Amino acid sequence: MAEVLDSRIHVVNDDDEIISKRMHEINYYSRSEQSDSKEDKNNEIYQPPDEWLPITKSRRGNSWTATFHLLSSGIGIQTLSLPIAFLYLGWFWGIVCLSVAFVWQLYTIGLLVSLHESVPGTRFSRYLQLSIAAFGVKLGKVLAIFPIMYLSGGTCVMFIITGGGAMKLFYQLLCGDCSSKHPLTTTEWFLVFITMAILLSLFCTNLHSVSLVSFLGAIMAVGYCTILWIVFVAKGKVDGAAVYDSSESGHVRSIFNALGIIAVAFRGHNIVLEIQGTMPSTPNRSSSIFMLKGMVASYLIIALCFFPLATVGYWALGNKIPINGGVLTAISTTLNYHMSTPLLGIIYMQIIISCVTAFQIYSMVFYDNLERLYTSRAKHECPKLIRMGIRIFFGGLTFLVSVAFPFLPSLALIIGGISLHLTFGYPCLMWIAIKRPPMKSAKWLLNFALGCLGTALSLLVVVGAVWNLVCRGLDANFFHPR
DSSP: OHHHHHTEEEEEOTTSOEEEEEHHHHHHHHHHHHHHHHHHHHHSOOOOOGGGSTTTSOOOOOHHHHHHHHHHHHOOGGGGGHHHHHHHHHHHHHHHHHHHHHHHHHHHHHHHHHHTTOSTTOOOOSHHHHHHHHHOHHHHHHHHHHHHHHHHHHHHHHHHHHHHHHHHHHHHHHHGGGGGTSOOOHHHHHHHHHHHHHHHHHHOOSSGGGHHHHHHHHHHHHHHHHHHHHHHHHHOOOTTOOSOOHHHHTOHHHHHHHHHHHHHHSOOGGGHHHHHTTSOOOSSSOHHHHHHHHHHHHHHHHHHHHHHHHHHHHHHHGGGSOTTTTHHHHHHSOSSOOOOHHHHHHHHHHHHHHHHHHHHHHHHHHHHHHHHHHHHHHOSOOOHHHHHHHHHHHHHHHHHHHHHOTTGGGGHHHHHHHTTHHHHTHHHHHHHHHHOOOTTSHHHHHHHHHHHHHHHHHHHHHHHHHHHHHHHOOOOOTTOOO
């Protein structure tokens, strides 16, 4: 009897009832729980260390590198289309809409920076990781994977088309008559551009190593924006230019188009967390301190580029500005507004360098995902040959898309509108899901409203772009870049 009592222990169950179980039963349950945990571990996908992946391989960034990355990725060729938005909206509503969009996207960047280390002991160094933490594994992947990869790849294709086209114009400008003897086709210029971009990516193996390249790209991007609006001020208005086109501004379609141009001009939110992931973080000094300094500095400079170029460009060109291409097309065509050859050559060169450097930042998201897939299966760091193969594969893929669809710049509003919620909507909703403020509090209402409006804005821009496309048509020159 003593042996039986000794082999029993008393356990309190969930209903606060005391029950007795034999020791071999407890051992059986513990062994089964251990076996279940082992099975769960075996079923889990192996997560490679951050040190193996290109975005987080080096954490030696600071506020300076963040500023360079944000400037290089935040100022693009879409900036040169901002005067078109003013053509449709007029002075007052153009400035109001541009100001609201600037403040709105600056607020969502601040939310992303604050959410980077919102969970103690965890760093969300990728937009996808934050989406999964906020919405769950399945929904987070559904909402984030396609827009992020689509936006990164599509932006790189735009860089090839814009940079390759600028190379062609630069060559024609320098060579003059000699360019007509043995001219390179536009496809060949695309190939020259992507070759330069791939060669550079082979030396810049991680995001932090792109810092000096981003510094050069930031100087070039700020340079061509500043040169353009200064030249517009110096040259004055184009003959016959009207600063308010009443026949267009009243159309709902044109207003939708203008809102899309302004919204798409602000880009780079899909790589903000990745940039912050290159910075060190300690309990005494969080990475958000460095990132906030870089964000304030970079967006102060971005504002000094966007607002003067939009307002001065609209004042100088008015309704003479080409709808397709904006200021870039205007300065390279006969609009009775000619620039000197050296100055035009400098602008083309700056655009080329800006596109090549920004390509490195946006393509790093794609490289990181492909290397993560490899390392999660191979369970070791990606070898140099595999890493080179990934970069060559991505470069070849984007080159093929740019040659097959050289008219994609005409679809920029559709392409940008589909992923616009990454900038204006998702950060607000992710903040609510992770921070969990009291429902219907001021912060909850603000972020919920902005999240819904951001998603609605994305839909509105796509609808307006499709509507505009139906009315004006599309010159779809498949496999025939011009």
